[in-house]
Amino acid sequence: PVAPEEQKFCLQEVLDTFKLCLSENKDVYLEHYIAGWRGLVKFLNSLGSVFGFISMDAVNKLKILVAYLEGENGSQYVTIQSMLKYELDNGLVDLTKKASNPESGCRTLLRLHRALRWLELFLERLRTSSEDSKTSVMCAEAYNESLAQHHPWVIRKAAGMAFCVLPGRLAFLEVMNVGPPEKVVAMLGEAIPLISEVYQITEELYAQHNLLELP
Ligand code: 1Q0
Numbered sequence: 001p002v003a004p005e006e007q008k009f010c011l012q013e014v015l016d017t018f019k020l021c022l023s024e025n026k027d028v029y030l031e032h033y034i035a036g037w038r039g040l041v042k043f044l045n046s047l048g049s050v051f052g053f054i055s056m057d058a059v060n061k062l063k064i065l066v067a068y069l070e071g072e073n074g075s076q077y078v079t080i081q082s083m084l085k086y087e088l089d090n091g092l093v094d095l096t097k098k099a100s101n102p103e104s105g106c107r108t109l110l111r112l113h114r115a116l117r118w119l120e121l122f123l124e125r126l127r128t129s130s131e132d133s134k135t136s137v138m139c140a141e142a143y144n145e146s147l148a149q150h151h152p153w154v155i156r157k158a159a160g161m162a163f164c165v166l167p168g169r170l171a172f173l174e175v176m177n178v179g180p181p182e183k184v185v186a187m188l189g190e191a192i193p194l195i196s197e198v199y200q201i202t203e204e205l206y207a208q209h210n211l212l213e214l215p
Pocket of ligand 1: 011014040041043044051053054055057058111112115118119123139143147155159166191215
């Protein structure tokens with residue numbers, strides 16, 4: 001059997017999982033959030049081994065969250081909202097420095113959450129780009145505006161090197177398995193607002209609880 005991370009990426013699938021993320025009262029289901037990320041990791045893996053160090057970190061973080069979700073307190077991890085409440089109420093989050101709970105669900109998800117902002121910025125650039133735009137430049141700009149601020153120099157350097165070997169715009173749109181470029185662009189127009197809403201809701205939730213700088 002093929003591990004889910006190794007199967008072919010399809011943008012529609014990611015779109016569908018992000019659609020499932022929000023409940024009626026705008027809670028974010030962890031299960032679908034994880035599924036969305038799994039789809040993105042699949043895509044990253046299809047770009048080649050240069051991105052391995054990035055996908056490995058994402059996979060590790062997804063594993064941590066899955067373990068909570070499938071663990072004995074799994075019912076507390078159904079939504080990001082319930083996870084925050086549960087971990088905070090029970091003193092399970094290291095608030096100032098990594099100590100007794102270095103891998104809380106809250107701090108783990110925060111890393112993915114920050115990466116979601118990168119994704120939103122990158123996809124918006126991709127959507128509005130012209131034929132001769134460079135994916136490496138779009139990717140680096142999106143990164144510098146978001147994730148880079150949370151990464152030390154070594155990681156920024158390694159990320160910068162990985163961006164340089166990204167496929168060109170057309171090849172990139174092709175791996176999304178949607179069809180001709182116009183169709184991909186249309187689908188991105190649908191996907192970005194969804195990703196953006198999930199990001200905004202999570203951002204506000206973390207801000208309310210003062211958790212945006214968790215170590
Ligand atoms: C397409 C190119 C992908 C480029 C991804 C940009 C992100 C670069 C991030 C570099 C991360 C390096 C690995 C380690 C970082 C950790 O130190 C850091 C902090 O965690 P911690 O535990 O040390 O405090 N981790 C993170 O910041 C999490 C990073 C997760 C990045 C996951 C990126 C997944 C990318 C998916 C590709 C999507 C391509 C778009 C097309 C999809 C269309 C819907």
